[in-house]
Amino acid sequence: GAGVSQSPSNKVTEKGKDVELRCDPISGHTALYWYRQSLGQGLEFLIYFQGNSAPDKSGLPSDRFSAERTGGSVSTLTIQRTQQEDSAVYLCASSLGQPQAFFGQGTRLTVV
Amino acid sequence: EDQVTQSPEALRLQEGESSSLNCSYTVSGLRGLFWYRQDPGKGPEFLFTLYSAGEEKEKERLKATLTKKESFLHITAPKPEDSATYLCAVQAGSARQLTFGSGTQLTVLP
Numbered sequence: 031g032a033g034v035s036q037s038p039s040n041k042v043t044e045k046g047k048d049v050e051l052r053c054d055p056i057s058g059h060t061a062l063y064w065y066r067q068s069l070g071q072g073l074e075f076l077i078y079f080q081g082n083s084a085p086d087k088s089g090l091p092s093d094r095f096s097a098e099r100t101g102g103s104v105s106t107l108t109i110q111r112t113q114q115e116d117s118a119v120y121l122c123a124s125s126l127g128q129p130q131a132f133f134g135q136g137t138r139l140t141v142v
Numbered sequence: 143e144d145q146v147t148q149s150p151e152a153l154r155l156q157e158g159e160s161s162s163l164n165c166s167y168t169v170s171g172l173r174g175l176f177w178y179r180q181d182p183g184k185g186p187e188f189l190f191t192l193y194s195a196g197e198e199k200e201k202e203r204l205k206a207t208l209t210k211k212e213s214f215l216h217i218t219a220p221k222p223e224d225s226a227t228y229l230c231a232v233q234a235g236s237a238r239q240l241t242f243g244s245g246t247q248l249t250v251l252p
Binding site for chain 1: 146174176183184185186187188191229231233238239240241242243244245
């Protein structure tokens with residue numbers, strides 16, 4: 031596609047439910063990042079995928095968060111047993127390996 | 143721990159009134175400093191990468207500069223369409239991800 035695509039664009043979920051957020055990176059991009067942006071805050075790194083290498087999960091805030099990347103393309107970020115503090119905009123970015131990645135428009139997650 | 147601090151948090155300018163945004167950083171082994179623009183409801187849009195002190199980059203009304211402790215984003219004769227949040231980020235050490243500041247929300251009034 032022309033850019034990084036994320037779905038859904040908005041998600042409202044009840045506390046305790048699981049959610050899945052999807053990211054379709056730019057075709058051919060080997061690197062994929064997930065960041066989280068809370069209201070009025072900078073972006074917080076969550077996880078990084080590069081090709082077939084093991085992902086860098088060092089930014090995941092708890093074991094309720096996980097992510098996978100299938101076939102080196104689409105990625106899914108899963109949050110289990112959501113809490114109100116998980117409410118944020120989740121941003122996906124991709125690149126050919128350089129850190130100045132192209133971002134999607136994000137998924138706004140609201141936990142009620 | 144890498145730290146990035148941006149100031150001011152918010153800035154209101156009249157159209158044509160030039161100013162600068164500041165990004166100060168404390169990192170171990172800076173590999174690059176990045177500026178992004180973010181419009182409401184959108185993801186960040188890449189503007190510049192600076193790699194070493196003394197380096198400058200320009201794009202239209204924007205010029206980014208870098209010293210050993212901080213970076214400035216100079217906006218010359220801004221227009222209302224320059225209104226956005228400007229984010230600064232660093233890549234340091236062996237990290238592949240960026241560490242972001244909390245941004246400066248710029249409003250340019252017509």
